[in-house]
Amino acid sequence: xxxxxxxRVERVEPSATLxxxxxxxxxxxxxxxxxxxxxxxxxxxxxxxxxxxAKDALDAGHTGYTPSNGIPELKEALVEKLHDDGLTQYGxxxxxxxxxxxxxxxxxxxxxxxxxxxxALLDPAWVSYEAMAKLAGGxxxxxxxxxxxxxLAGALDDLADAVSDDTELLxxxxxxxxxxxxxxxxxxxxxxxxxVEHDITVISDEIYKEITYDGVEATSLGTLDGMExxxxxxxxxxxxxxxxxxxxxxxxxxxxxxxxxxxxxxxSVSCAVNFVQHAGIEALTNTDEAVEExxxxxxxxxxxxxxxxxxxxxxxxxxxxxFYMMPEVAPDGDDTEWCDAAISDAQVATVPGSAFGTPGYxxxxxxxxxxxxxxxxxxxxxxxxx
Numbered sequence: 375x376x377x378x379x380x381x382r383v384e385r386v387e388p389s390a391t392l393x394x395x396x397x398x399x400x401x402x403x404x405x406x407x408x409x410x411x412x413x414x415x416x417x418x419x420x421x422x423x424x425x426x427x428a429k430d431a432l433d434a435g436h437t438g439y440t441p442s443n444g445i446p447e448l449k450e451a452l453v454e455k456l457h458d459d460g461l462t463q464y465g466x467x468x469x470x471x472x473x474x475x476x477x478x479x480x481x482x483x484x485x486x487x488x489x490x491x492x493x494a495l496l497d498p499a500w501v502s503y504e505a506m507a508k509l510a511g512g513x514x515x516x517x518x519x520x521x522x523x524x525x526l527a528g529a530l531d532d533l534a535d536a537v538s539d540d541t542e543l544l545x546x547x548x549x550x551x552x553x554x555x556x557x558x559x560x561x562x563x564x565x566x567x568x569x570v571e572h573d574i575t576v577i578s579d580e581i582y583k584e585i586t587y588d589g590v591e592a593t594s595l596g597t598l599d600g601m602e603x604x605x606x607x608x609x610x611x612x613x614x615x616x617x618x619x620x621x622x623x624x625x626x627x628x629x630x631x632x633x634x635x636x637x638x639x640x641x642s643v644s645c646a647v648n649f650v651q652h653a654g655i656e657a658l659t660n661t662d663e664a665v666e667e668x669x670x671x672x673x674x675x676x677x678x679x680x681x682x683x684x685x686x687x688x689x690x691x692x693x694x695x696x697f698y699m700m701p702e703v704a705p706d707g708d709d710t711e712w713c714d715a716a717i718s719d720a721q722v723a724t725v726p727g728s729a730f731g732t733p734g735y736x737x738x739x740x741x742x743x744x745x746x747x748x749x750x751x752x753x754x755x756x757x758x759x760x
Contacts, residue, residue, distance in 0.1 A: 385508040390501050390729030394713070398723040409742070409750040412723040414551065415618040416697070417741045418671075421664040424615060427656035431649035440648050442640045443632070444471030444624070448651045451658045456626055459583075460597035461607060464626040470639055471646045471654075475581050475610030475623030480506055481642075482577060482606055482625060483543075485635040487512040491542040494574075496526060496533070497731035498700065500551045504731070507543075515541070520732050523691035524553035524700065526561035534568055541574050549582040549592050552730050552737035553700050554693020556592050566598045577606045581623075582696040584614035584665055587673045590694045596626075603628050613696075614665050615657040620650050672697045675740040675747060682751040686760045700727060700735045703759070709734050712759065720753035 394412040401408050443449070449466040456464045472478040479502065487493060489511035495503055497518045507514055515536045522528030526548075537544065546565060548557040569576050578595035586592055596605035610623030627635070676693060683690050683701055690701045704712045710726040713736055717723050727735030740747060754760045 382509050386505045391725050394723050394725050406721050408721045408723055409746050410723045411738045411750055412725050413739050413741055416616040418616045418668050420616050421661050423660055424653050424657050428649050428653040431652035436648045436652055440645045442645050445651045448655050451655050455658055459594050461594055463602040467629050468626045468632055470632055471624045473643050473646045474621040478608050478623045478625040481635045481638045483510045484638045486543055492540050494537050494541050494544040498552050499731055501729050503545050516731055524555040526557045530564040537568055537572055539572050541572055544574050545577045546595055547579040549695025551696055552698045554696045554698050556590050556694040559593050562593055562595050566601050569604055570600045575604050580609045582613050585669055586695040611654055611657055622650050622654050678744050679740050679747050686755055688760050697741045699738050702734055703736045704734050709736055716759055720757045722750045722753050
């Protein structure tokens with residue numbers, strides 16, 4: 375039997391980050407010692423109080439369906455957090471709680487993008503933005519920030535040239551994956567001016583908002599004048615609270631969008647897991663100390679790894695947030711070939727920058743111990759990869 379597959383699926387490549395993780399797992403199964411710097415998740419366990427809250431919720435019988443958009447207690451806690459971030463335009467009616475931030479993004483793209491609609495991305499951009507745009511039938515326009523150490527301010531003229539009245543959606547991710555850059559207020563104001571001028575809806579992906587360094591704070595785009603009704607603010611629990619496998623995210627948006635996206639949500643996932651939502655309340659209200667401990671550990675590792683690369687003459691734009699950095703590894707060559715050599719020869723797993731729209735670079739995650747970071751750099755140097 376020959377199956378005919380939907381063109382929207384055939385337009386999409388498998389996730390490059392998951393492909394690298396799978397290769398690392400295969401090598402480990404063969405008994406190889408792989409230093410995995412490809413992972414997009416914290417290496418810390420979920421804080422104990424969050425796990426206990428989930429257990430308590432299970433014991434209390436919170437195992438059935440919930441209201442599709444989320445339990446009221448969690449939505450109220452989320453509104454309080456959003457208001458603390460200056461996003462006072464949002465109430466509980468503006469929220470959908472989803473099984474992970476990725477599901478939130480999927481629902482937004484499915485709700486807003488029709489065949490041929492233009493989606494603008496800021497490269498390097500997280501791999502799934504492109505896939506989600508294509509699955510919804512959208513077309514892409516891309517703006518490269520690599521020449522500006524991944525900061526947006528220097529690329530605003532390029533963004534102005536790239537967008538138009540035909541642009542339906544712009545995705546802004548700050549702090550960003552894969553580069554760790556935090557966009558300045560001036561850059562975000564430039565985004566605001568273009569969004570207003572061309573009537574563009576903007577996704578503000580703030581999944582790494584709680585993980586910043588050197589006193590830098592990430593401004594929520596929806597707090598800027600003129601952006602209250604055209605910004606979709608997205609966040610989740612995976613990164614800040616080390617809850618990747620729990621699958622809990624959310625987005626806040628104008629009520630009319632929530633109403634339409636609720637159709638996609640209810641007909642696809644029904645609701646986020648009941649007892650996980652209760653654990654999310656605990657994460658929001660009683661986990662600041664654990665979050666700060668993890669943030670400080672990432673900050674120390676960032677400094678340590680940058681120092682190691684500098685010892686080998688490798689310049690890395692210093693990330694101000696998240697837990698990734700992007701050294702230029704193949705300025706005159708093939709970054710995919712470099713990453714293949716890194717994992718095959720040195721047993722160090724990284725992700726090629728071309729997967730994020732930025733060839734010549736590699737994404738390095740420092741969600742690993744200093745000892746393993748040292749081992750990774752030593753192996754790369756030993757095999758003449760840096």
